[in-house]
Amino acid sequence: MKKIFCPKCDTAIPLRRERIEELQASGEDRLSIICPQCTHQLNLRLRLPSAKSTKRQEQRTSVGHIIVVENVFGYKQLFPLYVGVNAIGRRNKDTATDIPVITSDPSMDRHHAIIKVTEGRTGKLRFAVADDDSRVGTFLAGELLAPKEWRYLQPGDVLTLGATSIIFSDEPLPEDPTIEES
Template identity: 50%
Template sequence: ITVIENTFGFKQELPLVMGDNVIGRRNKDTDGVDVPIITSDPSMGRKHCIINVKEDKEGKLVYTLRDFPSLTGTFLCNVLVGKKEQIRIEEGAIVTIGATTFILHEPGGEKE
């Protein structure tokens, strides 16, 4: 994922792995977060959302997004993800957690 600039930080490139990737605010006490975003954004939870990565039968990567659950919610293209909802996302998906936005980039999927 690419965390784009916001009022609290700077652009960050963070890798995802197969399985569940817990995404949240980096903190010295943050355990269990696979993708820690360096930010001072107080509206982003330490464990805010999860992106699951798996392969389908053809070997293509499939990404699903769900809220952890968080206090401020997880948004996909400015639409709130339901508390128990899992949404399939693809290259270029724009996700907002707190006041921070990131974009999903699949390996080899970025367009020049």
């Protein structure tokens, strides 16, 4: 199931995988949905894989992922990590971040932490985390990171951002067809 967010009121609208598959099988690429909260009409276009988008996906291949653990503030979420800088923060329709965590946790900042993925001399990928000048700090395995301190991550490491726990993995996530608003 995918969640689409209303651009007017920021309400999550679920879209079932079966509905996406039905549209793809019928050859349709457009879908119209009414937001149950504000009755705003969303006109969506399914982006089907093509030669052009396949080339773009090759450039942005997932090299790892994080799992946001379900708690009282939000549900379980998975996010891919890419080579370069991956900024993590609380999702807000007015603030852009690379990994927008959907949570109502007031102790997680909109720009909370950074995971940097680099290639070492041996060609092996290295994952490092640092706090992004958040109010409550970033914890790695229960230990508070000092300001401007970078720590390397190992698979299974637990990050705590506010009251939200995140589990790191160096395994890539498979990509799904994406939906974009038109």
